[in-house]
Amino acid sequence: MRHEQIAKSITEAEALVGREELIGSIDLGSNSFHLAIARLDHGEVRKVASISEKVQLAAGLDENNVLSGEAMQRGLNCLHRFAQHVTEVNPSLLRIVATNALRKAVNAQEFIRRANRLLPRPIEVIAGREEARLIYLGVSHSNASTDKRLVIDIGGGSTEFIIGQGFEPLEMESLQMGCVSFTKKFFADGKITETAFDNAMKTTETELLSIAKRYKRVGWDNVIASSGTAKATLLVLQELGLADEFITIEGMMKLKHQLIKIGKVNKINFEGVKAHRQAVFPAGVAELYAIMQTLGIKQLGYSDGALREGVMYDMLGRSGDEDVRDRSIAAMAERYSVNIKQANRVMTTCARLFESSKDKLDFDDEDRDLLRRAANLHEIGLAIGHSNYQKHSAYLLEFSDIAGFSQAGQAMMAQIALHHRRKLKADALETVENLGGRKLLYLCLILRLAVQANQSRTTKAAPISLKIVKKDHWQVSVGEGLHAELIGTQLNADVVQFAKWGVVLEVA
Structure with missing residues:
Protein backbone atom coordinates (compact mmCIF):
# COMPACT_ATOMS: atom_id res chain seq x y z
CA MET A 1 0.00 0.00 0.00
CA ARG A 2 1.58 3.28 -1.10
CA HIS A 3 2.09 6.16 1.35
CA GLU A 4 -0.28 8.47 -0.53
CA GLN A 5 -3.02 5.80 -0.46
CA ILE A 6 -2.58 5.33 3.28
CA ALA A 7 -2.64 9.08 3.91
CA LYS A 8 -5.75 9.54 1.73
CA SER A 9 -7.47 6.62 3.45
CA ILE A 10 -6.77 7.92 6.92
CA THR A 11 -7.90 11.43 6.02
CA GLU A 12 -11.18 10.03 4.73
CA ALA A 13 -11.52 7.80 7.77
CA GLU A 14 -10.90 10.77 10.03
CA ALA A 15 -13.79 12.60 8.37
CA LEU A 16 -16.03 9.56 8.75
CA VAL A 17 -14.96 8.57 12.23
CA GLY A 18 -14.54 12.01 13.75
CA ARG A 19 -11.47 13.21 15.55
CA GLU A 20 -13.06 12.99 18.96
CA GLU A 21 -14.20 9.42 18.56
CA LEU A 22 -12.19 6.61 20.12
CA ILE A 23 -10.93 3.57 18.25
CA GLY A 24 -9.62 0.43 19.87
CA SER A 25 -7.99 -2.94 19.36
CA ILE A 26 -7.51 -6.02 21.49
CA ASP A 27 -4.75 -8.50 20.68
CA LEU A 28 -5.21 -11.97 22.19
CA GLY A 29 -1.59 -13.08 22.04
CA SER A 30 -0.20 -16.44 23.07
CA ASN A 31 1.67 -14.89 25.99
CA SER A 32 -0.16 -11.65 26.79
CA PHE A 33 -3.44 -9.96 25.96
CA HIS A 34 -3.11 -6.31 24.91
CA LEU A 35 -5.67 -3.54 24.79
CA ALA A 36 -5.05 -0.21 23.03
CA ILE A 37 -7.44 2.74 22.82
CA ALA A 38 -6.62 5.72 20.65
CA ARG A 39 -7.88 8.87 19.00
CA LEU A 40 -7.28 10.06 15.47
CA ASP A 41 -5.12 13.18 15.48
CA HIS A 42 -4.39 14.68 12.04
CA GLY A 43 -4.05 11.28 10.43
CA GLU A 44 -2.10 9.70 13.28
CA VAL A 45 -3.30 7.14 15.81
CA ARG A 46 -2.61 8.64 19.23
CA LYS A 47 -2.91 6.11 22.01
CA VAL A 48 -4.77 7.32 25.09
CA ALA A 49 -4.74 3.99 26.94
CA SER A 50 -2.71 0.82 26.70
CA ILE A 51 -3.03 -2.23 28.95
CA ARG A 81 -11.64 -6.50 32.69
CA PHE A 82 -10.83 -5.28 29.17
CA ALA A 83 -14.54 -5.06 28.30
CA GLN A 84 -14.99 -2.45 31.03
CA HIS A 85 -12.37 -0.24 29.39
CA VAL A 86 -13.96 -0.19 25.93
CA THR A 87 -17.48 0.90 26.86
CA GLU A 88 -16.85 4.32 25.30
CA VAL A 89 -15.54 2.85 22.04
CA ASN A 90 -18.10 2.46 19.27
CA LYS A 104 -3.65 -24.11 17.29
CA ALA A 105 -6.19 -24.92 20.02
CA VAL A 106 -8.57 -27.66 18.90
CA ASN A 107 -11.17 -26.34 21.34
CA ALA A 108 -10.66 -22.69 20.44
CA GLN A 109 -14.35 -22.25 19.56
CA GLU A 110 -15.37 -23.07 23.11
CA PHE A 111 -13.20 -20.23 24.42
CA ILE A 112 -14.31 -17.87 21.64
CA ARG A 113 -18.01 -18.49 22.29
CA ARG A 114 -17.59 -17.73 25.97
CA ALA A 115 -15.39 -14.71 25.31
CA ASN A 116 -17.77 -13.23 22.73
CA ARG A 117 -20.46 -13.01 25.41
CA LEU A 118 -18.21 -10.56 27.27
CA LEU A 119 -17.18 -8.42 24.32
CA PRO A 120 -18.98 -5.89 22.11
CA ARG A 121 -17.36 -7.33 18.98
CA PRO A 122 -16.62 -10.94 17.96
CA ILE A 123 -13.08 -12.28 18.11
CA GLU A 124 -11.30 -12.75 14.77
CA VAL A 125 -8.71 -15.53 14.63
CA ILE A 126 -6.14 -14.40 12.06
CA ALA A 127 -3.68 -16.51 10.10
CA GLY A 128 0.07 -16.20 10.63
CA ARG A 129 0.73 -14.18 7.46
CA GLU A 130 -2.18 -11.87 8.21
CA GLU A 131 -0.69 -11.33 11.65
CA ALA A 132 2.63 -10.54 9.97
CA ARG A 133 0.95 -8.03 7.63
CA LEU A 134 -0.75 -6.23 10.51
CA ILE A 135 2.46 -6.17 12.57
CA TYR A 136 4.30 -4.57 9.67
CA LEU A 137 1.52 -2.02 9.24
CA GLY A 138 1.83 -1.08 12.92
CA VAL A 139 5.62 -0.86 12.80
CA SER A 140 5.72 1.12 9.56
CA HIS A 141 3.32 3.73 10.91
CA SER A 142 5.06 3.96 14.27
CA ASN A 143 8.52 4.23 12.68
CA ALA A 144 8.15 5.95 9.30
CA SER A 145 11.00 5.18 6.88
CA THR A 146 11.62 4.62 3.19
CA ASP A 147 14.32 2.01 3.94
CA LYS A 148 13.85 -1.66 3.18
CA GLN A 165 9.60 -0.94 2.28
CA THR A 193 21.63 -23.97 31.61
CA GLU A 194 23.96 -23.73 28.66
CA THR A 195 22.44 -26.93 27.27
CA ALA A 196 18.90 -25.55 27.46
CA PHE A 197 20.01 -22.26 25.91
CA ASP A 198 21.89 -23.96 23.07
CA ASN A 199 19.02 -26.36 22.34
CA ALA A 200 16.60 -23.43 22.06
CA MET A 201 19.02 -21.68 19.70
CA LYS A 202 19.53 -24.78 17.54
CA THR A 203 15.77 -25.26 17.22
CA THR A 204 15.44 -21.63 16.15
CA GLU A 205 18.15 -22.10 13.52
CA THR A 206 16.35 -25.18 12.19
CA GLU A 207 13.04 -23.33 11.91
CA LEU A 208 14.77 -20.49 10.06
CA LEU A 209 16.11 -22.82 7.37
CA SER A 210 12.82 -22.50 5.50
CA ILE A 211 13.18 -18.74 4.97
CA ALA A 212 16.82 -17.75 5.56
CA LYS A 213 18.12 -18.00 1.98
CA ARG A 214 15.12 -16.26 0.47
CA TYR A 215 15.15 -13.45 3.00
CA LYS A 216 18.89 -12.87 2.61
CA ARG A 217 18.44 -12.77 -1.15
CA VAL A 218 15.74 -10.09 -0.87
CA GLY A 219 17.88 -8.23 1.66
CA TRP A 220 17.23 -5.29 3.97
CA ASP A 221 18.78 -2.00 5.02
CA ASN A 222 18.05 -2.30 8.73
CA VAL A 223 16.25 -4.50 11.24
CA ILE A 224 13.63 -3.67 13.83
CA ALA A 225 11.97 -5.90 16.43
CA SER A 226 8.50 -5.29 17.82
CA SER A 227 7.84 -7.64 20.68
CA GLY A 228 7.87 -7.77 24.46
CA THR A 229 10.94 -9.98 24.21
CA ALA A 230 12.82 -7.34 22.21
CA LYS A 231 11.72 -4.54 24.55
CA ALA A 232 12.79 -6.41 27.68
CA THR A 233 16.08 -7.44 26.06
CA LEU A 234 16.93 -3.86 25.08
CA LEU A 235 16.09 -2.57 28.56
CA VAL A 236 18.26 -5.22 30.23
CA LEU A 237 21.17 -4.57 27.87
CA GLN A 238 20.90 -0.86 28.65
CA GLU A 239 20.77 -1.67 32.37
CA LEU A 240 23.96 -3.70 32.01
CA GLY A 241 25.66 -0.98 29.97
CA LEU A 242 25.73 -3.22 26.89
CA ALA A 243 23.48 -1.16 24.59
CA ASP A 244 22.28 2.33 23.84
CA GLU A 245 19.39 2.38 21.36
CA PHE A 246 20.23 -0.86 19.55
CA ILE A 247 20.45 -4.53 20.47
CA THR A 248 23.82 -5.81 19.24
CA ILE A 249 25.07 -9.32 18.59
CA GLU A 250 27.91 -8.72 21.07
CA GLY A 251 25.44 -7.64 23.72
CA MET A 252 23.32 -10.75 23.14
CA MET A 253 26.34 -13.02 23.60
CA LYS A 254 27.13 -11.37 26.93
CA LEU A 255 23.49 -11.49 28.03
CA LYS A 256 23.39 -15.21 27.31
CA HIS A 257 26.38 -15.80 29.59
CA GLN A 258 24.86 -13.53 32.24
CA LEU A 259 21.60 -15.50 32.26
CA ILE A 260 23.44 -18.85 32.46
CA LYS A 261 25.44 -17.44 35.37
CA ILE A 262 22.20 -16.46 37.15
CA GLY A 263 21.11 -20.05 36.66
CA LYS A 264 17.45 -19.93 37.63
CA VAL A 265 14.47 -18.13 36.19
CA ASN A 266 13.20 -17.05 39.59
CA LYS A 267 16.51 -15.31 40.30
CA ILE A 268 16.26 -12.96 37.32
CA ASN A 269 16.16 -9.52 38.89
CA PHE A 270 16.52 -6.96 36.13
CA GLU A 271 14.45 -3.79 36.23
CA GLY A 272 13.72 -4.20 32.53
CA VAL A 273 12.07 -7.60 33.02
CA LYS A 274 8.61 -7.29 34.50
CA GLU A 287 15.46 -17.23 20.17
CA LEU A 288 16.37 -13.62 19.40
CA TYR A 289 20.11 -14.36 19.69
CA ALA A 290 19.79 -17.32 17.31
CA ILE A 291 17.79 -15.23 14.82
CA MET A 292 20.51 -12.58 14.80
CA GLN A 293 23.24 -15.19 14.33
CA THR A 294 21.44 -17.13 11.60
CA LEU A 295 20.41 -14.09 9.56
CA GLY A 296 23.69 -12.27 10.10
CA ILE A 297 22.12 -9.34 11.97
CA LYS A 298 24.73 -7.22 13.78
CA GLN A 299 22.25 -4.86 15.42
CA LEU A 300 18.53 -4.17 15.55
CA GLY A 301 16.23 -1.48 16.87
CA TYR A 302 12.97 -1.70 18.78
CA SER A 303 9.48 -0.54 17.80
CA ASP A 304 6.71 -0.03 20.33
CA GLY A 305 4.13 -0.14 17.55
CA ALA A 306 3.12 -3.62 16.46
CA LEU A 307 0.00 -5.77 16.00
CA ARG A 308 -2.56 -3.72 17.91
CA GLU A 309 -1.49 -0.51 16.17
CA GLY A 310 -1.56 -2.29 12.83
CA VAL A 311 -5.09 -3.51 13.55
CA MET A 312 -6.22 0.09 14.14
CA TYR A 313 -4.57 1.44 10.99
CA ASP A 314 -6.08 -1.41 8.99
CA MET A 315 -9.48 -0.59 10.47
CA LEU A 316 -9.07 3.03 9.36
CA GLY A 317 -8.28 1.83 5.85
CA MET A 332 -7.27 -13.59 -6.43
CA ALA A 333 -9.69 -12.99 -9.29
CA GLU A 334 -6.75 -12.14 -11.53
CA PHE A 354 -29.75 -8.17 -1.14
CA GLU A 355 -31.28 -4.68 -1.21
CA SER A 356 -34.81 -6.03 -1.55
CA SER A 357 -34.36 -8.41 1.39
CA LYS A 358 -31.95 -6.65 3.79
CA ASP A 359 -34.60 -5.19 6.10
CA LYS A 360 -36.60 -8.39 6.50
CA LEU A 361 -33.46 -10.53 6.93
CA ASP A 362 -31.64 -8.07 9.23
CA PHE A 363 -28.61 -7.74 6.97
CA ASP A 364 -25.98 -5.06 7.56
CA ASP A 365 -23.11 -3.55 5.53
CA GLU A 366 -20.71 -6.33 6.54
CA ASP A 367 -23.15 -8.91 5.17
CA ARG A 368 -23.35 -6.96 1.89
CA ASP A 369 -19.56 -6.91 1.58
CA LEU A 370 -19.28 -10.61 2.43
CA LEU A 371 -21.80 -11.55 -0.26
CA ARG A 372 -20.18 -9.27 -2.84
CA ARG A 373 -16.72 -10.72 -2.28
CA ALA A 374 -17.94 -14.32 -2.32
CA ALA A 375 -19.91 -13.66 -5.50
CA ASN A 376 -16.81 -12.17 -7.13
CA LEU A 377 -14.82 -15.37 -6.49
CA HIS A 378 -17.48 -18.08 -6.59
CA GLU A 379 -16.01 -19.51 -9.82
CA ILE A 380 -12.30 -19.49 -8.93
CA GLY A 381 -12.43 -23.28 -8.59
CA LEU A 382 -12.74 -23.53 -12.38
CA ALA A 383 -8.99 -22.88 -12.50
CA ILE A 384 -8.56 -26.34 -10.97
CA GLY A 385 -11.32 -28.32 -12.68
CA HIS A 386 -14.91 -28.03 -13.86
CA SER A 387 -16.36 -31.07 -12.13
CA ASN A 388 -17.64 -29.96 -8.72
CA TYR A 389 -15.68 -26.73 -9.10
CA GLN A 390 -17.67 -25.20 -6.22
CA LYS A 391 -15.68 -27.48 -3.88
CA HIS A 392 -12.41 -26.18 -5.33
CA SER A 393 -13.66 -22.60 -4.93
CA ALA A 394 -14.53 -23.24 -1.29
CA TYR A 395 -11.16 -24.84 -0.59
CA LEU A 396 -9.22 -21.94 -2.11
CA LEU A 397 -11.29 -19.36 -0.23
CA GLU A 398 -10.93 -21.09 3.11
CA PHE A 399 -7.28 -22.11 3.03
CA SER A 400 -5.48 -19.47 0.94
CA ASP A 401 -3.57 -16.67 2.66
CA ILE A 402 -5.88 -13.73 1.87
CA ALA A 403 -4.66 -10.43 3.30
CA GLY A 404 -7.20 -8.60 5.44
CA PHE A 405 -9.40 -11.56 6.33
CA SER A 406 -9.83 -13.52 9.53
CA GLN A 407 -10.06 -17.30 9.37
CA ALA A 408 -13.79 -17.08 10.10
CA GLY A 409 -14.26 -14.50 7.35
CA GLN A 410 -12.61 -16.79 4.81
CA ALA A 411 -14.60 -19.77 6.05
CA MET A 412 -17.86 -17.86 5.58
CA MET A 413 -16.93 -16.87 2.01
CA ALA A 414 -16.07 -20.51 1.38
CA GLN A 415 -19.49 -21.70 2.55
CA ILE A 416 -21.29 -19.17 0.35
CA ALA A 417 -19.28 -20.32 -2.68
CA LEU A 418 -19.66 -24.01 -1.83
CA HIS A 419 -23.45 -23.97 -1.86
CA HIS A 420 -24.13 -21.89 -4.97
CA ARG A 421 -24.79 -25.01 -7.10
CA ARG A 422 -25.61 -28.73 -6.92
CA LYS A 423 -27.71 -30.27 -4.16
CA LEU A 424 -27.91 -28.70 -0.74
CA LYS A 425 -27.18 -31.20 1.99
CA ALA A 426 -29.16 -31.20 5.20
CA ASP A 427 -26.06 -32.07 7.23
CA ALA A 428 -24.29 -28.96 5.88
CA LEU A 429 -26.92 -26.78 7.53
CA GLU A 430 -25.35 -27.18 10.96
CA THR A 431 -21.93 -26.17 9.64
CA VAL A 432 -23.32 -23.01 8.05
CA GLU A 433 -25.37 -21.99 11.07
CA ASN A 434 -22.57 -22.65 13.55
CA LEU A 435 -20.29 -20.46 11.49
CA GLY A 436 -22.56 -17.51 10.73
CA GLY A 437 -26.09 -18.19 11.96
CA ARG A 438 -29.18 -17.95 9.77
CA LYS A 439 -27.82 -14.82 8.09
CA LEU A 440 -24.99 -16.81 6.52
CA LEU A 441 -27.54 -19.37 5.33
CA TYR A 442 -29.56 -16.59 3.68
CA LEU A 443 -26.44 -15.23 1.95
CA CYS A 444 -25.72 -18.72 0.59
CA LEU A 445 -29.24 -18.88 -0.85
CA ILE A 446 -29.10 -15.39 -2.37
CA LEU A 447 -25.91 -16.24 -4.26
CA ARG A 448 -27.57 -19.48 -5.37
CA LEU A 449 -30.53 -17.54 -6.80
CA ALA A 450 -28.21 -15.05 -8.52
CA VAL A 451 -26.19 -17.83 -10.15
CA GLN A 452 -29.37 -19.54 -11.36
CA ALA A 453 -30.54 -16.26 -12.90
CA ASN A 454 -27.25 -15.84 -14.78
CA GLN A 455 -26.68 -19.35 -16.11
CA SER A 456 -27.01 -18.09 -19.69
CA ARG A 457 -24.10 -15.70 -19.01
CA THR A 458 -25.66 -12.71 -20.75
CA LYS A 471 -37.58 -14.85 7.06
CA ASP A 472 -38.06 -18.46 6.02
CA HIS A 473 -40.65 -17.88 3.32
CA TRP A 474 -39.36 -16.37 0.06
CA GLN A 475 -41.10 -15.51 -3.20
CA VAL A 476 -39.03 -15.17 -6.37
CA SER A 477 -40.42 -14.03 -9.69
CA VAL A 478 -38.98 -14.02 -13.20
CA GLY A 479 -39.33 -10.95 -15.40
CA GLU A 480 -39.30 -10.62 -19.16
CA GLY A 481 -36.17 -11.37 -21.12
CA LEU A 482 -34.10 -14.14 -22.63
CA HIS A 483 -34.39 -17.64 -21.19
CA ALA A 484 -37.21 -16.67 -18.80
CA GLU A 485 -38.78 -20.14 -19.04
CA LEU A 486 -35.45 -21.89 -18.45
CA ILE A 487 -34.67 -19.71 -15.44
CA GLY A 488 -38.12 -20.44 -14.01
CA THR A 489 -37.57 -24.17 -14.45
CA GLN A 490 -34.21 -24.01 -12.68
CA LEU A 491 -35.67 -22.00 -9.82
CA ASN A 492 -38.55 -24.45 -9.43
CA ALA A 493 -36.01 -27.27 -9.20
CA ASP A 494 -34.44 -25.42 -6.27
CA VAL A 495 -37.66 -25.43 -4.22
CA VAL A 496 -36.76 -28.87 -2.88
CA GLN A 497 -33.20 -27.78 -2.13
CA PHE A 498 -34.29 -24.69 -0.18
CA ALA A 499 -36.70 -26.83 1.84
CA LYS A 500 -33.77 -28.93 3.09
CA TRP A 501 -32.49 -25.79 4.83
CA GLY A 502 -35.89 -24.80 6.19
CA VAL A 503 -36.75 -22.08 3.68
CA VAL A 504 -39.96 -22.15 1.66
CA LEU A 505 -39.33 -20.94 -1.91
CA GLU A 506 -42.25 -19.96 -4.14
CA VAL A 507 -41.57 -19.25 -7.83
CA ALA A 508 -43.93 -16.96 -9.70
Missing part, protein backbone atom coordinates in the same frame (compact mmCIF):
# COMPACT_ATOMS: atom_id res chain seq x y z
CA SER A 52 -1.26 -5.59 28.83
CA GLU A 53 -1.91 -8.63 30.97
CA LYS A 54 0.00 -11.89 31.12
CA VAL A 55 -2.43 -14.68 30.26
CA GLN A 56 -0.14 -17.30 28.66
CA LEU A 57 -2.75 -19.13 26.65
CA ALA A 58 0.01 -21.07 24.91
CA ALA A 59 1.14 -22.45 28.27
CA GLY A 60 -2.32 -23.99 28.61
CA LEU A 61 -2.03 -26.10 25.45
CA ASP A 62 -1.30 -29.79 26.05
CA GLU A 63 0.44 -32.20 23.69
CA ASN A 64 -2.83 -32.57 21.73
CA ASN A 65 -3.32 -28.78 21.49
CA VAL A 66 -6.27 -28.85 23.87
CA LEU A 67 -6.55 -25.57 25.77
CA SER A 68 -6.93 -26.16 29.51
CA GLY A 69 -9.85 -24.85 31.53
CA GLU A 70 -7.44 -22.87 33.71
CA ALA A 71 -5.93 -21.09 30.69
CA MET A 72 -9.38 -20.34 29.33
CA GLN A 73 -10.43 -18.84 32.64
CA ARG A 74 -7.33 -16.64 32.78
CA GLY A 75 -8.22 -15.34 29.34
CA LEU A 76 -11.88 -14.81 30.18
CA ASN A 77 -11.03 -12.98 33.40
CA CYS A 78 -8.73 -10.67 31.46
CA LEU A 79 -11.32 -9.99 28.76
CA HIS A 80 -13.94 -9.26 31.41
CA PRO A 91 -18.21 -1.31 18.55
CA SER A 92 -17.79 -0.59 14.84
CA LEU A 93 -14.42 1.02 15.69
CA LEU A 94 -13.14 -1.89 17.77
CA ARG A 95 -11.37 -4.99 16.47
CA ILE A 96 -10.39 -8.03 18.50
CA VAL A 97 -7.85 -10.40 16.96
CA ALA A 98 -6.44 -13.70 18.21
CA THR A 99 -3.15 -15.26 17.16
CA ASN A 100 -1.18 -18.50 17.40
CA ALA A 101 -2.56 -20.09 20.57
CA LEU A 102 -6.14 -19.90 19.31
CA ARG A 103 -5.04 -20.89 15.81
CA ARG A 149 13.40 -3.19 6.62
CA LEU A 150 13.27 -6.58 8.23
CA VAL A 151 10.72 -6.64 11.05
CA ILE A 152 10.84 -9.43 13.66
CA ASP A 153 8.09 -10.05 16.20
CA ILE A 154 8.65 -12.83 18.74
CA GLY A 155 5.33 -13.83 20.24
CA GLY A 156 4.39 -16.48 22.73
CA GLY A 157 3.77 -19.23 20.18
CA SER A 158 4.86 -17.89 16.81
CA THR A 159 7.40 -15.47 15.40
CA GLU A 160 6.68 -13.26 12.41
CA PHE A 161 9.28 -12.11 9.88
CA ILE A 162 8.44 -9.35 7.43
CA ILE A 163 10.58 -7.56 4.86
CA GLY A 164 8.96 -4.36 3.68
CA GLY A 166 7.59 2.09 3.26
CA PHE A 167 4.12 0.79 4.07
CA GLU A 168 4.29 -2.19 1.72
CA PRO A 169 5.27 -5.68 2.96
CA LEU A 170 7.36 -7.60 0.43
CA GLU A 171 7.91 -10.91 2.23
CA MET A 172 5.85 -12.30 5.13
CA GLU A 173 6.26 -15.50 7.14
CA SER A 174 5.08 -16.84 10.48
CA LEU A 175 7.16 -19.60 12.07
CA GLN A 176 6.07 -21.92 14.86
CA MET A 177 8.39 -20.78 17.64
CA GLY A 178 7.88 -18.38 20.52
CA CYS A 179 8.92 -17.52 24.05
CA VAL A 180 6.10 -19.45 25.77
CA SER A 181 6.40 -22.62 23.67
CA PHE A 182 10.20 -22.53 24.02
CA THR A 183 9.91 -22.04 27.78
CA LYS A 184 7.74 -25.17 28.01
CA LYS A 185 10.17 -27.11 25.84
CA PHE A 186 13.59 -25.99 27.11
CA PHE A 187 13.21 -24.16 30.43
CA ALA A 188 10.25 -25.94 32.05
CA ASP A 189 12.24 -26.77 35.19
CA GLY A 190 13.11 -23.12 35.75
CA LYS A 191 16.85 -23.74 35.26
CA ILE A 192 18.90 -21.65 32.83
CA ALA A 275 7.46 -10.04 36.84
CA HIS A 276 5.05 -11.48 34.25
CA ARG A 277 7.87 -11.81 31.67
CA GLN A 278 10.48 -13.29 33.99
CA ALA A 279 9.61 -16.93 33.26
CA VAL A 280 9.73 -16.57 29.46
CA PHE A 281 12.67 -14.16 29.24
CA PRO A 282 15.52 -16.72 28.79
CA ALA A 283 13.65 -18.50 25.98
CA GLY A 284 12.96 -15.21 24.23
CA VAL A 285 16.60 -14.15 24.51
CA ALA A 286 17.79 -17.51 23.15
CA ARG A 318 -11.59 -0.04 5.88
CA SER A 319 -13.40 3.14 6.99
CA GLY A 320 -11.83 5.03 4.07
CA ASP A 321 -11.52 3.71 0.54
CA GLU A 322 -8.42 1.56 0.97
CA ASP A 323 -9.80 -1.75 2.20
CA VAL A 324 -7.06 -4.33 1.74
CA ARG A 325 -9.71 -7.04 1.52
CA ASP A 326 -10.96 -5.68 -1.79
CA ARG A 327 -7.42 -5.53 -3.17
CA SER A 328 -6.95 -9.15 -2.08
CA ILE A 329 -10.17 -10.25 -3.78
CA ALA A 330 -9.17 -8.48 -7.01
CA ALA A 331 -5.73 -10.12 -6.88
CA ARG A 335 -4.57 -14.99 -10.28
CA TYR A 336 -7.26 -17.62 -10.97
CA SER A 337 -8.45 -16.02 -14.25
CA VAL A 338 -11.99 -15.41 -13.05
CA ASN A 339 -14.44 -14.48 -15.79
CA ILE A 340 -14.91 -10.87 -14.71
CA LYS A 341 -17.99 -10.24 -16.85
CA GLN A 342 -19.82 -13.23 -15.38
CA ALA A 343 -18.71 -12.34 -11.87
CA ASN A 344 -20.05 -8.81 -12.37
CA ARG A 345 -23.38 -10.13 -13.66
CA VAL A 346 -23.76 -12.35 -10.60
CA MET A 347 -22.67 -9.56 -8.24
CA THR A 348 -25.18 -7.17 -9.79
CA THR A 349 -28.00 -9.65 -9.27
CA CYS A 350 -26.81 -10.37 -5.72
CA ALA A 351 -26.79 -6.66 -4.92
CA ARG A 352 -30.37 -6.23 -6.17
CA LEU A 353 -31.64 -9.28 -4.23
CA THR A 459 -26.92 -9.35 -19.50
CA LYS A 460 -30.06 -9.84 -21.62
CA ALA A 461 -31.29 -12.73 -19.47
CA ALA A 462 -34.65 -12.29 -17.77
CA PRO A 463 -34.18 -10.59 -14.38
CA ILE A 464 -35.44 -12.09 -11.17
CA SER A 465 -36.85 -10.32 -8.12
CA LEU A 466 -37.15 -11.46 -4.52
CA LYS A 467 -39.81 -10.77 -1.91
CA ILE A 468 -39.37 -11.93 1.68
CA VAL A 469 -42.81 -12.87 3.00
CA LYS A 470 -41.12 -13.77 6.25
